[in-house]
Amino acid sequence: MIPHPTEEQFLAGRTSADESREWVDSVEHEFEHAFATLNGLRSGVSVFGSARIAPDHPWYALGVEVGRRIAEAGYPVITGGGPGLMQAANRGAASVGGRSIGLAIELPREEEPNPYADTVVPFEHFFVRKTVFVRYSCAFVALPGGFGTLDELFEALTLIQTDKLHDFPVILVGTAFWGPVAEWLRTTLVDAGTISPHDLDLLTVTDDLDEMLRVIRACVECHTPPPGGVVPR
Numbered sequence: 336m337i338p339h340p341t342e343e344q345f346l347a348g349r350t351s352a353d354e355s356r357e358w359v360d361s362v363e364h365e366f367e368h369a370f371a372t373l374n375g376l377r378s379g380v381s382v383f384g385s386a387r388i389a390p391d392h393p394w395y396a397l398g399v400e401v402g403r404r405i406a407e408a409g410y411p412v413i414t415g416g417g418p419g420l421m422q423a424a425n426r427g428a429a430s431v432g433g434r435s436i437g438l439a440i441e442l443p444r445e446e447e448p449n450p451y452a453d454t455v456v457p458f459e460h461f462f463v464r465k466t467v468f469v470r471y472s473c474a475f476v477a478l479p480g481g482f483g484t485l486d487e488l489f490e491a492l493t494l495i496q497t498d499k500l501h502d503f504p505v506i507l508v509g510t511a512f513w514g515p516v517a518e519w520l521r522t523t524l525v526d527a528g529t530i531s532p533h534d535l536d537l538l539t540v541t542d543d544l545d546e547m548l549r550v551i552r553a554c555v556e557c558h559t560p561p562p563g564g565v566v567p568r
């Protein structure tokens with residue numbers, strides 16, 4: 336079998352038509368592998384956050400607590416499987432014996448998935464992985480982060496805004512970090528008319544992990560089907 340072209344080769348426009356088809360096949364295989372591995376997983380909560388925060392940082396302790404509280408409430412914790420705050424959330428979930436899942440991304444610089452995920456799903460394609468986060472989650476929680484975290488956060492907000500995703504709370508934990516971002520969304524973007532005020536209805540900014548759980552529970556309950564009904568996610 337010819338090895339399929341890498342993401343970098345494809346994105347740089349260096350693939351022939353045949354190689355591009357190989358690349359499409361690799362996308363399909365990646366989805367299939369994720370579906371097979373995560374089959375039956377319900378009501379996961381994805382926790383995003385910086386890959387760069389060390390275990391001695393206060394945000395790391397916050398990440399452990401977030402993972403622990405979500406797992407104790409009975410929800411599988413899903414992260415990017417990497418270091419920093421992803422590791423913290425997986426660690427918190429694992430510390431109480433909860434499901435702890437890592438959707439790991441293959442990056443040009445070699446990196447092992449963090450050791451606190453009981454299930455690691457490998458991905459080469461960021462966009463496939465982002466779809467899988469949404470597909471197996473009922474809520475997103477974002478800890479402080481950089482471009483990666485913002486990308487995952489805005490992916491969900493765009494899907495909500497365009498009615499592709501319903502009853503899906505997005506909770507930003509850490510008011511000192513996220514407050515100014517939320518304020519910018521609520522003032523500059525709403526005032527400029529580039530988003531509507533109700534686009535932010537499902538966005539919560541908090542330091543209170545009880546509130547985080549209340550918001551998650553309220554939304555999961557609205558997904559719960561009548562007896563004999565179909566579980567939507």
Ligand code: AMP
Nearest residue numbers: 383384385386415417480481482483484
């Ligand atoms: P950032 O906020 O830029 O540090 O990126 C963190 C987010 O992007 C995480 O929630 C991950 O899903 C993804 N990400 C970025 N870097 C990594 C990495 N080294 N390993 C796994 N996921 C990563």
